[in-house]
Every structure is written in structure tokens, then in C-alpha cells.
Amino acid sequence: MDIWDNFWDFFWFLFWTVAFIAYLITLFSVVADLFRDRSLNGWWKAVWIVFLIFFPFLTVLVYIIARGRGMAERSQERALHTQEAVDKYIGDVAGTSPSDEIAKAKSLLDTGTITADEYAAIKKHALHGLRVP
Numbered sequence: 001m002d003i004w005d006n007f008w009d010f011f012w013f014l015f016w017t018v019a020f021i022a023y024l025i026t027l028f029s030v031v032a033d034l035f036r037d038r039s040l041n042g043w044w045k046a047v048w049i050v051f052l053i054f055f056p057f058l059t060v061l062v063y064i065i066a067r068g069r070g071m072a073e074r075s076q077e078r079a080l081h082t083q084e085a086v087d088k089y090i091g092d093v094a095g096t097s098p099s100d101e102i103a104k105a106k107s108l109l110d111t112g113t114i115t116a117d118e119y120a121a122i123k124k125h126a127l128h129g130l131r132v133p
Contacts, residue, residue, distance in 0.1 A: 027056060030063050033071045036078065098126040 031052065034045050051059040064071070096104075105122040108114045114122075 023057070023060070026060055026064070027052070029071075030060055033067075033074060036074050037067075037070065039070075101126040 031049070034040070034048055037045075048059070048063065102123050105114065105119050105126070109116065109119040
């Protein structure tokens, strides 16, 4: 009978551990959302933080009920902004294809901006996957 008591004790320990971790994640999400919200002035943010310190579980519950929709909208806005920044960065870092580089070099050659030797060097680097300094 002792092994079953230990099993259920272990089960409850795991349950409360997962519940506590979920609560901490929610608490940190609320705090992050408080500081992300530009429509809320500093005094109201301070009031929310004070209540989070003294009545954490109740305050998190009230915050999610009262401001959950705005919290989701700010989170979505942040995700879209981050995705746009990542896409821009990837576009800047990825560069262009060799054919695009050769076409640009050809247009520069046609306008007289570069010489035939420079065009040949750019073409050679583009075809061999090397970047032109």
C-alpha cells in the first residue's frame, strides 16, 4: 500500500509543478504586456504591478479577463513587426541571384559606370559564387 501513496504523491507533485510553471509563464506574460502597452500611463502600470506583488493570482486572473483582448492584439502586432523585421533582414543578407548581379553589372556597363574589365570580374565572381568587394 505504501507504493501507491508514493505514486499519488509523485503525481500531485508533478501536477502542482506544471501548474506553477504555467502560472509563472502567465505572470511574466502579463508583466511584459503591461510594459508593452502604450495606452496605459505609468501610474496605472504601477498600480497593476503593486497588485501583482500583493495579490498575484487574483490580479493575473482579473488582468486576463479585463485586458485579454488588448493583450492578444498587442502580442499579434509584436509578432507581425518581428516577422517583418526578420523578412527584411533575410532579404538584405540573402542578396541576389547571380543572374541579377550580372544584369545589374550589364546595365552599369551600358551606362558607362564600369569598364569592360570590371564587368568581366563581376560576372566571374557572380558565376563562381564569390562576392565582389
